Amino acid sequence: MSSQEAALRQTDEAILSIENLQTSFYTDKEVIRAVDNVSFDIYPGETVGIVGESGSGKSVTARSIMRLIDSPGRIEGGRVMYKGENLLDKSKRQMRGIRGGEIAMVFQDPLTSLNPVYTVGNQIKESLRLHRGMTGRKATREAINLLEAVGIPDAQRRLREYPHQFSGGMRQRAVIAMALACDPDLLICDEPTTALDVTIQAQILELLEELQEERDLAIMFITHDMGVIAEIADRVNVMYAGEIVESAPVLELFESPKHPYTQGLLNSIPGHGLEEGDRLATIEGDVPTPNEKPTYCRFAPRCPKAFDACDTVHPVPIDVHEGDVDHRASCLLYPEELPTEEAVARHRERETTGGDDR
Ligand SMILES: Nc1ncnc2c1ncn2[C@@H]1O[C@H](COP(=O)(O)OP(=O)(O)OP(=O)(O)O)[C@@H](O)[C@H]1O
Ligand code: NI
Structure with missing residues (x-):
């Protein structure tokens, strides 16, 4: 998509709008909140990348959209609006038609x-x-x-x-x-090139881009690979422990990552020259398994910028610059223009009035 098209996207209708999606797994041991209040849009002809470490909830997001969650998993809340209709309200039979059809x-x-x-x-x-x-x-x-x-x-x-x-x-x-x-009008790709060697992978990515242009396909593209994201995505959602922690147009995300997690991911790429095959190197510490409704920042234990409030306030997706709806981060440091105390108050207020500020 060109930048002109990107500017127009706000006036277009999204083909897919995920709103506060919540999917959990009820295992013998614990409840895993694999997808915890996730919201994002995909516009016609656009490629939205979903990136994050293993276990962050990327595949469960995709499978929830397709209603492919089996026991012990359950889609517990939210809406999956496809062309204006909620896929979570469709019958099994209707879903079979949509899956593979639309x-x-x-x-x-x-x-x-x-x-x-x-x-x-x-x-x-x-x-x-x-x-x-x-x-x-x-x-x-x-x-x-x-x-x-x-x-x-x-x-x-x-x-x-x-x-x-x-x-x-x-x-x-x-x-x-x-x-x-x-x-189809929407293609969901879950690590489609991960098992392939680099040359073949590049060919497949090119193919997807060609097909997208010809057919005005919307693509949701899941990967661990920041190089692949740079190559193919128009917009990127970064997932961490079941939540989207940052969302921005691809260039903006690479040039000016705002969430400390995204900053860590990008810093961990050797030499910063993005090449296909660059994996997310590890940030110190483990990804927590989300078991409870968050009342704090799930990244705080690994975050170099964490401060006291991060343990008691759950950050909501918020414009990193006031009024810039195109770039959001779920981090108490934002909006950047506000003194930290006011920013924290705003997150606290939005959290209690019901999730993000859309
Ligand atoms: N069938 C299942 N039963 C129990 N837990 C599950 C099941 N499927 C997924 N989960 C849990 O949901 C969480 C999210 O998993 P998901 O597969 O979406 O991660 P992912 O981001 O796609 O990771 P990867 O990059 O490794 O594919 C994980 O903690 C995982 O253990
Ligand atoms: Ni996966």
Whole structure:
């Protein structure tokens, strides 16, 4: 998306609005608040990156949107507004139509999306039949088009092959072709390139960008990899212990990270030259497992800037500069213009009046 488009996004309608999403797992030992009051938007044609350490709640966010949370997990609150309708109110049957029809998902391991006993062609054609009513020769032609669109050579022959006959990179392309078969408006990618080598990964990212431009796809892209985020995202949400701690346009986030956690993540990248493959190096200390409603900052125990109030006030997402709705951080140090005491008071007040200030 160009900066001009980015400026327009505020006037556009979001295709997906997550509002105060809350998903927990009820294990024998404990309740894990895996996604704890998460809100964000995705606009048509935009790529929103979700980044954070392992266990921060990225995949559970994606699976909640798709209503793929199984016991002992439960979506306990919030709304998932897709084109103005709450997906959490849909029946199982309606969700099956939306999943793969309107919203498609690509996972890290392509084998989880492919059935080993059917040819790749049959699987794409089944998707075309289910979601676009295409059958016979028409479906075969479209399946070939799709394989060609994702850069699989010799498409006609490869349609008749089984998933195990494809290399890792080609398999992930086939999964993307399958995802596109239903002409989705939103594509959710959960670490789609993590298992691939760097060259193939770059090719897949390029492919996704091309497809996005052609089809005006909205993409939600989950990764650990800041280099991949720099490459593909328009906007970034940083997750920590079930919460979004910072949200900003991608350049702004890299040039001027505000949350001490984001600052730590970016500082930990050696040499600061962002390359694909740069992982989040570790910040000292462990990510806590969120078990209770937060009454404090979950990052405080690891935060170099923590002060007394961080143990007693839960920070809400707040504009880092007053009035700049495009860049928010859940940190008591913001808004930057306010003296700390006033900033803390504002967080405390917003928390008691119901979450963030949207
Ligand atoms: N089926 C489950 N049962 C119990 N806890 C779960 C289950 N699935 C996820 N969780 C917990 O929810 C939290 C968030 O997990 P999630 O998979 O969303 O993390 P993630 O950010 O995607 O991490 P990764 O980068 O490792 O994929 C973790 O603490 C995890 O242990
Ligand atoms: Ni995950």
